[in-house]
Amino acid sequence: MKCNVAVVFMHDYLDGDLAREDTLQLQQHLKHCPACLSRYESLERTDAFVKAMPMEKAPDNLSYRIMKSLPSSRRPAAWTSWVRRHPAVSAAAIFMVVMLSSFVSMWNQSQELSVSGPDLEHVVFEGRTVIVPAGQKVTGDLTVVNGDVQVLGDLEGNLTVIDGSVKPLASTAHIAGQVKTIDRAVDWFWYKVSSYFGTLAYGS
Amino acid sequence: MKPLETRLARLALKGDQRAFAEIVDLYKDKLYHLAYRMTGNRQEAEDVVQETFLRVYKNLDRYDENQKFSTWIYRIATNLCIDRLRKRKAIYSLDAESSDHEGLDGYAMLPSDGRTPESELLLSETQRLIHEAIATLPVKYKSVMILRYLQELSLQEISDVLDMPVTTVKTRVHRGREFLRRKLEHKL
Incomplete structure (x- = not known):
């Protein structure tokens, strides 16, 4: 096995993605190639150190701030979607409201002779x-x-x-x-x- | 039965604020960890997490239940981080080596991590070295490495989150790992 192939195998192995036969081949190569062995050990250490980095927790009040930052209610969205689903009824309703309001205003203003x-x-x-x-x-x-x-x-x-x-x-x-x-x-x-x-x- | 997050997402879409609060609790630490490692900065990490949840909330109706909720939320958060890093890079050009300071790139010329509050919570020299090594990863390797090592996503999941082929993800994991090895091998 050539060293450049061995390096690819090392990475695949660390990814948990190397077939058993290939792993055996890599193992054989590492026994005879100190340079590759040292490189593999170095990669393995890097992996272990990075994995060992502690989990960073979000600040305690972050949830609260997130919930507060949300738009106050989704209800307007529900309302508009209802309008979108019933265009005819909505148009009729708006028409009625406009007619009623103009009628009422006319009715009120014309009480005098x-x-x-x-x-x-x-x-x-x-x-x-x-x-x-x-x-x-x-x-x-x-x-x-x-x-x-x-x-x-x-x-x-x-x-x-x-x-x-x-x-x-x-x-x-x-x-x-x-x-x-x-x-x-x-x-x-x-x-x-x-x-x-x-x-x-x-x-x- | 649908996974928990999917059911919570549905309830939240119907206006159930408590369901959304549960989603926040499930993901806030994971996203904060992701954003903190990506940006290397606690304040920015908080901003990214907040922005992510806001986008999730506003786009709940566009969530495709055929994909994992975690994939969706990680994609939003990762993209926000990448955007920030790109903007920052445009300002400082951190990766460009300076001719005046041999061997130092833009990162090295920022106020040293060793004196900022950022590193106060790093317990050891080892942690500080790794933190810095991750911070200097080029963006395209950084996102892959963080999703792989700190969020423990599979190569397939990373490929879904970043919307790139698995082979590309693999190559980037390999290069990222080599990058970190070179940064760390003489220090650890």
Whole structure:
């Protein structure tokens, strides 16, 4: 056996990776080659010393610091994965939230009487009632929110009443355009009904 | 039944902090030992261990249960150590021999280990010599030698951790061993 082969065998032997026959060959070589024997002994010592290095223990409070350094909770991740798995329901839920919030804000802001139209000079207010007095002529459309309307005179345009009512027309009254009443409570009711069916469909 | 670590990893993924704490307890000393031998520095070793567990925690959902948990966690820790050593090398170029100081490389020009707190816990001259010999190993041999000798991983496991063929691992163990022998033979 040549010495360079013997060196490879030595390493394989120290790795616990040398076949029995090869080990016997190496043994024979070491008996006759003092240089290789001394090299083997040196390698063996190195191995033993390195293996004997004591285990370094982590400082006592390291576990605590590690646990504290973790992001506080994995729950947000679980939440986002739920959203990823149910895109349609999530989109519907967000839509509902947006609609509801805008609806609520509109509902709250429009409690007071407001009247709009190009010709408000000839209109009289009495509490929450908007009156077009007898003998007066109002030109253009008239829109009333959160109030009742009583028409005694002429209205040369459309009348729109939101969340209010139109009192029976007097015989002197004349409205050139259309009369339209919108009840937002109906919308509210419709919302209630649809969200009720929504909870039936998806669970609360 | 799956191995303990795999079950703990699953529980931790579901948000069980105590399961993760158990993983930390199982591996903190092994990883600290690995990182300390790799970096030769206690503070850096702590940083590496902390960073390793943070990465494990964040990537639990990517853990492939077909591989051993230990392989996965050792890979993360070893790569973090190698990154640090490379960055450090880029700054000091420790392996380059200096022309002004014959026979001294960058390591020898760092403040001597003998005076720093690093060696305070080394009980004997022998331990100090081995510690220094390991510290001077080139990075590619160092990771292999540490996994082999101080973590007692098999050649196959090392090949999985470092993602290289077993034959390469073997060659590096042999060269690393020769390197240490040359460093130590006249001193011990």
